[in-house]
Amino acid sequence: xxxxxxxxxxxxxxxxxxxxxxxxxxxxxxxxxxxxxxxxxxxxxxxxxxxxxxxxxxxxxxxxxxxxxxxxxxxxxxxxxxxxxxxxxxxxxxxxxxxxxxxxxxxxxxxxxxxxxxxxxxxxxxxxxxxxxxxxxxxxxxxxxxxxxxxxxxxxxxxxxxxxxxxxxxxxxxxxxxxxxxxxxxxxxxxxxxxxxxxxxxxxxxxxxxxxxxxxxxxxxxxxxxxxxxxxxxxxxxxxxxxxxxxxxxxxxxxxxxxxxxxxxxxxxxxxxxxxxxxxxxxxxxxxxxxxxxxxxxxxxxxxxxxxxxxxxxxxxxxxxxxxxxxxxxxxxxxxxxxxxxxxxxxxxxxxxxxxxxxxxxxxxxxxxxxxxxxxxxxxxxxxxxxxxxxxxxxxxxxxxxxxxxxxxxxxxxxxxxxxxxxxxxxxxxxxxxxxxxxxxxxxxxxxxxxxxxxxxxxxxxxxxxxxxxxxxxxxxxxxxxxxxxxxxxxxxxxxxxxxxxxxxxxxxxxxxxxxxxxxxxxxxxxxxxxxxxxxxxxxxxxxxxxxxxxxxxxxxxxxxxxxxxxxxxxxxxxxxxxxxxxxxxxxxxxx
Ligand SMILES: Cc1cc2nc3c(=O)[nH]c(=O)nc-3n(C[C@H](O)[C@H](O)[C@H](O)COP(=O)(O)OP(=O)(O)OC[C@H]3O[C@@H](n4cnc5c(N)ncnc54)[C@H](O)[C@@H]3O)c2cc1C
Numbered sequence: 001x002x003x004x005x006x007x008x009x010x011x012x013x014x015x016x017x018x019x020x021x022x023x024x025x026x027x028x029x030x031x032x033x034x035x036x037x038x039x040x041x042x043x044x045x046x047x048x049x050x051x052x053x054x055x056x057x058x059x060x061x062x063x064x065x066x067x068x069x070x071x072x073x074x075x076x077x078x079x080x081x082x083x084x085x086x087x088x089x090x091x092x093x094x095x096x097x098x099x100x101x102x103x104x105x106x107x108x109x110x111x112x113x114x115x116x117x118x119x120x121x122x123x124x125x126x127x128x129x130x131x132x133x134x135x136x137x138x139x140x141x142x143x144x145x146x147x148x149x150x151x152x153x154x155x156x157x158x159x160x161x162x163x164x165x166x167x168x169x170x171x172x173x174x175x176x177x178x179x180x181x182x183x184x185x186x187x188x189x190x191x192x193x194x195x196x197x198x199x200x201x202x203x204x205x206x207x208x209x210x211x212x213x214x215x216x217x218x219x220x221x222x223x224x225x226x227x228x229x230x231x232x233x234x235x236x237x238x239x240x241x242x243x244x245x246x247x248x249x250x251x252x253x254x255x256x257x258x259x260x261x262x263x264x265x266x267x268x269x270x271x272x273x274x275x276x277x278x279x280x281x282x283x284x285x286x287x288x289x290x291x292x293x294x295x296x297x298x299x300x301x302x303x304x305x306x307x308x309x310x311x312x313x314x315x316x317x318x319x320x321x322x323x324x325x326x327x328x329x330x331x332x333x334x335x336x337x338x339x340x341x342x343x344x345x346x347x348x349x350x351x352x353x354x355x356x357x358x359x360x361x362x363x364x365x366x367x368x369x370x371x372x373x374x375x376x377x378x379x380x381x382x383x384x385x386x387x388x389x390x391x392x393x394x395x396x397x398x399x400x401x402x403x404x405x406x407x408x409x410x411x412x413x414x415x416x417x418x419x420x421x422x423x424x425x426x427x428x429x430x431x432x433x434x435x436x437x438x439x440x441x442x443x444x445x446x447x448x449x450x451x452x453x454x455x456x457x458x459x460x461x462x463x464x465x466x467x468x469x470x471x472x473x474x475x476x477x478x479x480x481x482x483x484x485x486x487x488x489x490x491x492x493x494x495x496x497x498x499x500x501x502x503x504x505x506x507x508x509x510x511x512x513x514x515x516x517x518x519x520x521x522x523x524x525x526x527x528x529x530x531x532x533x534x535x536x537x538x539x540x541x542x543x544x545x546x547x548x549x550x551x552x553x554x555x556x557x558x559x560x561x562x563x564x565x566x567x568x569x570x571x572x573x574x575x576x577x578x579x580x581x582x583x584x585x586x587x588x589x590x591x592x
Contacts, residue, residue: 001048002048002116002117002315002318003048003318004048004113005314005318008361009040009113010036010040011547011548012361012364013036013105013109014033015544015547016365016368017369017372018369018372019033019036019372022103022376022379028102028375028379040106043110044113046083046088047110047113047114047116050083051114051117051122054073054075054118055118056431057074058073058120058258059259059435063251064251065199065250068199068247068248070199070200070248070261070263072201072202072259072261073259076202077201079121080121080124081202083154088110089129090153091107092104093129093151093152094148097132097136097144097149097152098149098153099152104374105368105371105375107129107371108368108371112307114311115310116311116314116315119257119260119312120256120257120260120435122308123257124157124260127157127159127196128154128156129158130297130298130301130304131151131159131207131297132152134297135151138226138285139228139284143228143282143284146238150205151207155203156203156206156207157200158207159195159196159207160196160297160298160301161195162211162294163193163194164176164191165191172220174211174213176188176190176191176192176211176267177213177214177215178212178213179278185280186281186282187278187280188278188279189212189267189269189279190267191249192265194252194442195208195263195264196261197263198248198262198263198265199231199248199251199261199265204232204240205234206231207230208228208229208231208265209229209297210226211225211227213225221291223288224288225283225285225286225287226283226290226293227282228281228284229279229280229281230244231244231246233280242275243271244272245277245278246266246268246279247265247266247271249265249266250263251264252264255437256433256435256437257438298443298444302400303396303400306363306366306370306399306400306401308403308404308439309363309403309404312411312435313403313406313411313436314364316410316411316413316432316433316436317357319414319428319429319432320413320417321353323427324343325344327343327418327419328343329343332346343417349417351563352417354556354559355410355413355564356410358560359409359410359537360406360410361556362534362536362538362541363407365540365541366399370392377391390461393457393460397452397453397457398453398533400449402532402537404436404446405446405530407436407439408440411432411433412433415430447525449529450526451522451525454513454521454524454525454528455521458509459510467503469536470499470506473495473535473539476539476542476543477492477495477499479542480542480545483546488542488561489558489562490558491538491542491557494561494565494566495535495538497565497569498531498568501531501535502531502568502572505528505571505575505576521579523578523582523583524574524576524578527575528571531571531572531575534571535568538557538560538561538565541556541561
C-alpha cells in the first residue's frame with residue numbers, strides 16, 4: 001500500500017525547487033517551514049491512511065450511471081466529505097473566499113499525494129481548483145460572490161467543458177452555441193464529451209465552465225466565449241433553486257481511472273419539464289475572449305496533470321520495490337543468504353527500480369520548480385515578475401508532458417518488475433499502468449505540449465529566456481565539478497554534455513522557426529521536450545545531491561548521469577537531423 005514519501009517531498013520543495021529560500025526571505029508572508037512540514041505530514045497521513053485504502057474500490061467498482069445520475073464508487077462520497085472538511089480543497093484558494101491562500105508549491109506537493117493514493121478521486125478537486133482560479137481572475141463580482149466560496153470549500157465542484165466530438169485538440173471546430181437572454185444571462189445549447197466529473201454524487205451542485213459561440217461571433221478561436229452553467233440555479237439567498245437544462249447522457253467505459261465519471265453532457269435539450277429549452281449560463285470575462293479565460297484554468301490544470309504522472313510513478317515505484325524485496329528467484333552474486341535470492345539482487349531488476357526512482361524524482365523536481373516559478377511570479381514586481389512568468393510558461397509543458405510520459409514508463413516498468421504477477425490484477429501494478437495512460441492525452445496531448453514548448457515558449461524574451469535557464473543549470477554542473485567528489489563519477493562531465501546538447505538543439509529549433517521552416521522544428525518537438533527534461537532533471541538530481549550528501553542520493557544522481565543522461569546526445573541528433581527523413585517517409589506513408 002502507498003505510503004506518502006513526506007520527507008522526500010519536503011526535501012524536494014525546500015532544497016531543490018526553492019521553497020526554503022522563498023520562505024526565509026519572507027516572500028510568502030508568515031508561512032514558516034515548520035508549518036509547511038506540519039501540512040505535508042498531515043496530508044501524507046490522510047493520503048496513506050484514508051484515500052489509498054479506497055483506491056481498489058474505485059478501480060474495481062468504477063462510477064455508474066443510472067437515470068442521468070452518477071453513483072461514485074462505494075465510500076468515495078464520504079471520503080470526499082472528510083477530505084473537504086479537512087480543509088484540503090481550500091489550501092490555495094483565495095483568502096477573501098475562505099481559502100488559505102497558501103503557495104502553489106504546497107498545492108502541488110499535496111496533489112501529488114492525492115494522485116498517488118487514488119488518481120481518479122483526486123481528479124475531481126483538481127478541476128474544481130482550476131475553476132476557482134478562472135473565476136477568481138475573470139468573473140464579475142456577483143458571480144464570484146455566488147459561487148467562489150462554495151467552490152473553494154469544496155461544497156460544490158467545478159468542471160471544464162471544452163471537448164466536442166469534432167473539436168478535440170482543435171477548438172476552432174467548436175459548435176456549442178450561446179444565445180443572449182433579455183436579463184443579461186445566456187442560454188447554452190450543445191453537446192460536450194469526455195467531461196470529467198460532469199455528474200457525481202459528492203455534492204449537491206456542480207459548476208460547469210463551458211466554451212460556446214455566440215451567434216455573431218467571429219470564426220475560429222477568436223469567437224469563443226466562456227460561460228458558467230450551474231447544475232442547479234442559485235437563488236439570491238444562496239439556496240439552490242430549480243434544476244438547469246444540462247444533464248449527463250452517458251459515461252464512458254475506459255482503460256483506467258474507473259472511479260472518475262467521464263461524461264457526455266447535453267446542454268439545452270429540454271431536460272427540465274415545464275421550462276423553456278436552454279441551459280441558463282452567465283458570461284465569464286468578455287464575449288469572444290473565452291479561450292484566454294479558459295487558458296487560466298488550463299495552465300493550472302496542465303501542471304496538476306503533470307503531478308498525476310509523478311503521483312502514479314511514485315506509487316508504482318513503491319509497489320515494485322516492495323515486491324522485489326519479497327519475490328525470490330535464481331541466484332545473485334550480491335546475495336549471501338539461503339535459497340533463491342530476492343529479485344532485488346539481480347542487476348537487471350536493480351536497473352529497472354533505479355530508473356523508476358530517478359525518473360520519478362526528476363519529474364517531481366521539474367513540476368515543483370514550475371510551481372515555484374508560478375509562486376514567484378505572484379509575489380514579484382516589474383521585470384522580476386516577467387522573468388518568473390516566463391519561467392513558469394517554459395516549464396509548464398515540460399512538467400505536463402514529461403511527467404505524464406514517465407508516468408506510463410514507470411508504471412510499465414512496475415509491471416515488468418512484478419513479472420506475471422504484474423500483468424494480472426491482483427497486485428495492483430496493472431491498475432496503476434491503466435490509470436497513468438490518460439494523463440498523456442487530456443489537458444492538451446503531449447504532442448501539443450511539445451509544439452507549445454517549441455513554438456511559443458522558446459521565442460520568449462526574444463529567444464533569450466531559455467538560455468538564462470540553461471545557464472542556471474550549468475552552474476549546478478560547475479558546482480559538481482568543483483566539488484571533485486569521487487562518488488559523483490562522471491556526473492559533471494555528462495551533465496555539461498547534456499546541457500550542451502540542449503543548447504545546440506534549442507539554437508537549431510530557433511533558427512528553423514526564424515527561417516520560417518516550422519515543419520522542420522515541429523518534427524523534432526517531442527524528442528526536444530524529452531531532451532530538455534532529462535538535462536534539467538539531471539541538474540536537479542545533482543542539486544539535490546549537493547544539498548544533502550547522503551551517499552544514496554549521490555549514487556542515484558551518478559546512476560542517472562552515467563546510464564540515462566547519455567540519451568540526450570541521441571535526442572539532439574534526432575532533433576537536428578531527423579526532420580528530412582521524417583518528411584520523406586511520411587510522404588510515402590500518406591501516398592500509400
Ligand atoms: C478520460 C478523459 C477525460 C477527459 N476530461 C475532459 C474534461 O474534463 N474536459 C474536456 O473538455 N475534455 C476532456 N477530455 C478530452 C481531452 O482533453 C481530449 O481527448 C484531448 O484534448 C485530445 O483531443 P482528441 O481526443 O479529440 O484527440 P485529437 O485532437 O483528435 O488528437 C489525436 C492525435 O492527433 C494529434 N494532433 C491533433 N492535432 C494536432 C496538431 N495540430 N499537431 C500535431 N498533432 C496533433 C494529437 O496529439 C493526438 O496524438 C477528456 C478525455 C478523456 C479520455
